[in-house]
């Protein structure tokens with residue numbers, strides 16, 4: 001699959017001038033063959049002819065975030081295996097932080113065929129994928145059973161994607177994900193595309209204001225020229241959708257455990273057949289924390305980081321541990337530690353290089369505050385709006401549509417030490433900034449919302465990390481999603497890659513099952529683990545290192561990204577047998593991620 005790193009994204013970080021044009025030109029050329037396959041069945045058409053047109057390049061679907069709280073409500077959700085009652089107030093009210101109080105205690109079993117650690121997009125889609133394979137087996141053999149546990153440490157059932165009161169109450173509360181052809185392709189493969197389209201909004205291009213150009217007419221529209229229309233939805237909405245699908249269709253196989261943390265204790269390294277052992281502990285929300293970290297899916301106080309109870313440990317065994325625990329990387333950290341220890345004690349069962357988590361220093365840190373924006377009726381609702389302030393792009397504004405009614409969730413990206421990134425800023429300072437730098441957007445924000453933005457603290461972004469040189473431990477543990485490759489969200493790659501991981505794992509399971517008696521996926525796990533790790537570990541490294549090099553500040557960007565890119569390309573052209581293609585070329589090769 002070709003990886004579409006958007007060339008316009010570069011423009012937001014590179015210095016202005018000739019070199020900037022050069023960057024844009026080179027990368028646009030290199031990427032000209034990348035893009036999606038197939039056509040979108042559900043796009044909301046953007047009529048390009050009504051607007052000023054520019055060169056048809058790939059449009060990056062930007063970032064947006066989260067924050068804020070509003071009113072309370074309550075509701076009961078029912079799954080087949082266990083009843084979970086959750087107070088929606090845990091999502092919607094800042095005055096009630098104890099959403100966990102209403103979740104009935106559900107005890108994990110002592111054994112599951114598969115345990116998914118993490119109930120984010122990757123974890124829930126992986127559970128659906130495994131449940132679908134179990135159903136296919138059941139069609140062949142009635143007595144076939146397969147139990148899957150999804151453990152999510154946040155003690156809150158995800159909100160319904162159809163709860164309009166929640167989604168319309170504060171559009172800047174949850175950050176938005178732009179899903180391109182890779183993420184959509186994965187959802188399509190598992191038959192979830194139509195529901196995804198209903199829950200998401202199409203983005204048919206970008207409207208961008210260059211620094212210092214602030215008149216409304218200065219906003220240049222570039223229509224997206226893609227076979228697959230990018231679509232946007234809140235991460236929580238995607239999670240809510242996948243959760244609802246599991247409850248409705250796969251509750252016979254999937255046991256959803258909210259408020260449970262997983263920690264591996266034994267990877268079953270002695271033989272192919274040894275199960276993995278994990279400790280599962282109960283988690284609650286701390287009532288004092290005002291956590292505001294990248295791992296939070298919303299920055300509101302009500303979804304602060306959970307605290308897990310070390311006394312409530314349950315030992316559970318499984319034949320397949322899928323670590324989809326995001327940037328927390330709990331499983332990867334244990335793997336790293338254990339691999340090192342095994343090596344020190346000479347207990348290593350193979351001669352593979354040490355497993356490690358590569359954590360990059362963030363030399364270009366940015367934080368963000370989210371702002372709700374209501375577009376005027378004559379502005380198109382299906383665009384990604386963006387603008388950069390003068391003074392070395394001090395603040396970048398990126399806005400994506402939350403719905404088709406002109407409600408946008410904008411993100412203000414700032415340096416952490418910027419005065420406007422601090423909590424409790426004087427709202428007048430923020431108004432002054434908008435008047436000077438983004439006057440086209442100021443009138444679209446209400447007094448009340450501007451005051452809220454000024455008051456709240458900024459949210460941090462995850463830093464670049466990847467695991468390797470393999471994505472597995474033993475024969476039955478795999479890492480996928482952000483847990484394997486964490487990137488800053490500038491290039492809209494994280495969730496897309498996470499969902500694509502599940503698609504690739506599904507293919508690996510199918511391929512490995514063919515070699516087993518009765519095509520039984522249960523017997524295919526060791527082989528599939530090996531295959532997936534081989535196919536995907538180089539991609540995880542490339543995804544993170546390329547994204548990180550594009551994010552280097554000032555001259556480092558040229559040293560670590562642009563010059564190697566040009567040299568690789570030249571050398572490959574001169575002597576293709578000796579020098580491999582540059583990193584973009586690698587991504588465009590068939591079979592690469």
Ligand SMILES: Cc1cc2nc3c(=O)[nH]c(=O)nc-3n(C[C@H](O)[C@H](O)[C@H](O)COP(=O)(O)OP(=O)(O)OC[C@H]3O[C@@H](n4cnc5c(N)ncnc54)[C@H](O)[C@@H]3O)c2cc1C
Pocket residue numbers: 061062063064065066117118119120121122123151152153154175176177178179235260261262263294295324325326327328329330331461462480481482483489491492493494495496497498
């Ligand atoms: C502001 C922002 C904007 C973004 N925009 C985009 C975009 O436009 N396009 C895009 O593709 N990506 C985007 N991303 C990235 C995207 O959100 C992530 O890549 C995606 O959520 C990864 O999914 P995941 O399931 O792998 O991990 P996560 O979403 O992080 O989910 C992991 C889950 O595991 C749980 N967990 C952690 N440890 C444990 C444990 N030990 N036991 C049990 N549960 C555990 C966590 O609570 C969490 O719910 C954005 C991210 C941010 C912050």
